[in-house]
Amino acid sequence: MPARAERRLLREDPEATLTAALANGNHYINDYCFVFELRDGLIHRVRECVDTARGHRMIFGEVPQ
Template sequence: MSPNIIQNAFQALAGNDPDRISAVLTEDAEWLSPPGNATAVALGGINHMVGREAIVRFFAQDFPRLYARDVAVTFRGVHVDGEHVAVEAAMTATLANGNHYSNDYCFVIELRDGLIHRVREYVDTARGLRMVFGEVPR
């Protein structure tokens, strides 16, 4: 498995194009984010998405409502072991309220047949909440 597959998948996710996003996911894909993360709180969503349709809808419709423009993902490391991939990355964006967003992430990805089957996302939730809301909501 080439690290380029993962980089291309993240470009598809950041591009908000439903067809490109759908093409990198298994039908029964899952995306698990930390509970109380800024994105879920701001969008009134959940932190565990199940199924290609739910993940596509999130990245194509919901994600751009918060991360309005200039979304960029910088890869610091892509570590591959068969169909398991660990990705160290930083994401920056301009939020819908005009604030700058910048946070570090770790994604643990399970592939199946060359497609993303499961993502476990790790992120500094307190930092994200401060950037989105100005302080950590109680």
């Protein structure tokens, strides 16, 4: 019988904000959310969700259209 998988968004603090100083002196700040997949009460997989477009803008600047 295959193990049952559950997905849970932890209520304690599944979100984090990453801040860093980039090599060019600019600041990076972006929010992250983590989704934990459990199997038999143990962490099986962790998924990280982030705004990649915002991260790209913070590192490389606006993209010309």
